[in-house]
Amino acid sequence: MFNHQTSIAGFAMSDLVRVACAAMVAVLSSSVLADVKPDPGDYTALPKGTDVVVLYQQNPRGDEVYSGGHKVADDLDLKMNVGVLRLIHFTDFFGTGYTWDPQVVIPFGHQEVGLSDSKTSGLGDITFGGTLWTIADLERNEHLGWSVFFTAPTGSDKDEGFGLSNNRWAVDFQVGYIKGLTDKISWDVIAETEFYSDQRSTDSKKDPLFQLHNHLRYNFTPETYAAITYRHNWGAKETLEGATLATSHDNGTAGFTVATMVNKQLQLMGQVMRDVTVREGVKIDNSLQFRLAYFY
Incomplete structure (x- = not known):
């Protein structure tokens, strides 16, 4: 699955420039849940x-x-409006007594890039997989989960710089731990590694991406909490026939989240994220997210 090969003999310099420009925008995909951010x-x-x-x-x-820690543009004027549908089912892991949650993640959205006066809409790359918990203690608020997610190149406008469509397979491994430090304070830490196949139409190669997520939550009540977040990622250098399309990441993002249970089945979440340091890719000045979760 991860060894798809495409001949690019005679690949023109104009094509290389086009792919590099597309890669510059497509790098945003890792900021829009394409890698199932927790x-x-x-x-x-x-x-x-x-x-x-x-x-x-x-x-x-x-x-x-x-790119490489240097600002190469300051007028990209990137705007994205992204929707994501996520379906999750918690069940027994094949009679072992452990809990796991097979799920599917379907992104879709609209993108505008003022610098190139381009507009794109459509379906993003679909992700499927799940988490297996080896510690699942709701009473003590301690959880340890091991996740695998696969992302398929199903998105629209492949190779056109659409941030939700990478035209390559990816497999994402995560391990997440939650620990209740007090009755009201919890700490979530998640380590993540994502591996990529070669890009299906150009054969460009992408190194693994490493990420670390930290959330510190304060529970005002059992139904309502606020959290501060810091995420950092490294790696994901992308090359094509020896030419560098994107250098390695060394990017950090900070955020603030508020969530509450409206009733026993419905949760509302609001979140604001902002990149605080970027070595490679688009610096997100602000990203507002709203989440509606229905439990049944």
């Missing part, structure tokens, strides 16, 4: 038999573009 509380193992329908609405905005 929100505060996501590594909580819910009771077996629980189903969850989650709908996200995200609005990333960015002007500055960095």
Whole structure:
């Protein structure tokens, strides 16, 4: 699955420039949940038999573009309006007594790039997989989960710089731990590694991406919490026939989240994220996210 080869003999310099420009914008995909970013509380193992329908609405905005730590553009005028449908089912892991949650993530959205006066809309790359919990203690608020997610190149406008469509397979491994430090304070830490196949139409290669997510949550009540977040990622250098399309990441993002249970089945979440350091890619000045989760 990860060895798709495409001949690019005679690949013209104009094509190389086009792919490099597309890669510059497509790097945003890692900021728009294409790699299944965990929100505060996501590594909580819910009771077996629980189903969850989650709908996200995200609005990333960015002007500055960095490559190798140097600003290469400051007028990109990138605007994205992204929706994500996520379907989750908590169940027993094949009679072992452990909990796992097979799920599917379907992104879709609209993108505008003022610098190139381009507009793109459509379906993003679909992700499927799940988490297996080896610690699932709701009473003590301690959870340890091991995740595998596969992303398929199903998105629209492949190779045209659409941030939700990478035209390559990816496999994402995560391990997440939640620990209740006090009755009201919890710490979530998630380590993640994502591997990529060669890009299917150009054969460009992409190194693994490494990420670390930290969430510190304060529970005002059992139904309502606020959280501060810091994420950092490294790697993901992309090359084509020896030419560098994107240098390695060394990017950091900070955020703030508020969530509350409206009733026993419905949760509302609001979140704001902002890149605080970017070595490679588009710097997101602000990204607002709203999440609606229905539990049944």
